[in-house]
Amino acid sequence: MGKTIKFKDTYPSATNFFSEWAEIGKDEGMETAHMGSVNFMFEQLKTKFKNSFSALDVGCGNGWVVRKFNKVEMCKLSMGVDGAEKMIKKAETRDLSNQYVCADIMQWIPPQKFNIIHSMEVLYYIENPSAVVNSIYLEWLDKTGCFIFGIDHYIENPSSINWPAECGVNMNTQPINYWLNIMKEAGFKNIQHWQTGIKKDWMGTLVVFGEKCD
Numbered sequence: 001m002g003k004t005i006k007f008k009d010t011y012p013s014a015t016n017f018f019s020e021w022a023e024i025g026k027d028e029g030m031e032t033a034h035m036g037s038v039n040f041m042f043e044q045l046k047t048k049f050k051n052s053f054s055a056l057d058v059g060c061g062n063g064w065v066v067r068k069f070n071k072v073e074m075c076k077l078s079m080g081v082d083g084a085e086k087m088i089k090k091a092e093t094r095d096l097s098n099q100y101v102c103a104d105i106m107q108w109i110p111p112q113k114f115n116i117i118h119s120m121e122v123l124y125y126i127e128n129p130s131a132v133v134n135s136i137y138l139e140w141l142d143k144t145g146c147f148i149f150g151i152d153h154y155i156e157n158p159s160s161i162n163w164p165a166e167c168g169v170n171m172n173t174q175p176i177n178y179w180l181n182i183m184k185e186a187g188f189k190n191i192q193h194w195q196t197g198i199k200k201d202w203m204g205t206l207v208v209f210g211e212k213c214d
Contacts, residue, residue: 003178004128007170031064034120037150037205038065040196044209045116048146052076053115056140058105058132058149059083059122063091066098069118079114081105105132113142119149123179124172130182137186143214147188150205154179156195157203176206183210 053076055069060080069078079099082088088102101108106126117136123129136147153160155175164171176193183191188210195204 003174004130005172005174007127011164011168011170030061030121034150034205036197037152037207038068038118038120040194040205041118041120041148041150041207041209042068044148044192044194044207045118045146048116049074054112054142055079055116055118056081056110056114058117058119058136059125060091060100061087063095063098063100065118065120066091066100067095069116070098077114079110081108081110109135109139113145114140115142115145117141117145117147119147121150121152123149124151124153124174125170126172127170129172129174129179130185133182133186137188137212141212143212146209146211147183148207148209150196150207151179152205154206157206159201159203179206179208183208186210187212189213 049072052074055075055078057065057069057080060066060082063080066078066080069075077099079101080091081101081103083102083104085102088100091100117140123132126132141147153163153171153173155161155173161173164173180191180193190213191208191210193206193208195206198204
């Protein structure tokens, strides 16, 4: 089963950490920093965009990926969920067309199931990511839905290893195989992974994709 890491009580929660980012406007750089990786993920989802679909962005921040999904012609519903209240308030202020929820993703059950679930730079902030991946598979995804996520903090990307101490926030530091295994353990099929944006001293964003085939 997925490994649980004991987080330091002296570090703030990730939701408090990112609420502070929203306060000081640091969230503005997230779209610029992660757009290349999210564009790559959207390319992997192109076949899913051919029919009407609903999408959920987990850890949506100020809502930029929710808005990006909404621009896809066949998107019938785009929703975002985040535990940082000030991020959600920013998203709602900017965007009256889509739906946003402030909730603890460890406890939250969405009001409906989705065809596509996306997450960028979120899962390693969770002490037990396998529990969230299991919930996504069992409770959040439609019976033929898919889940795609990207993370920059993983063992094979050595430039990211010191981030927990540098940022002063808990991160779940794991190898690539850990992320693939928790997808497999949850029940996902057709699991694929990539490292996108590789350059000198940077092993890229780890992107993992899986399908629910009930």
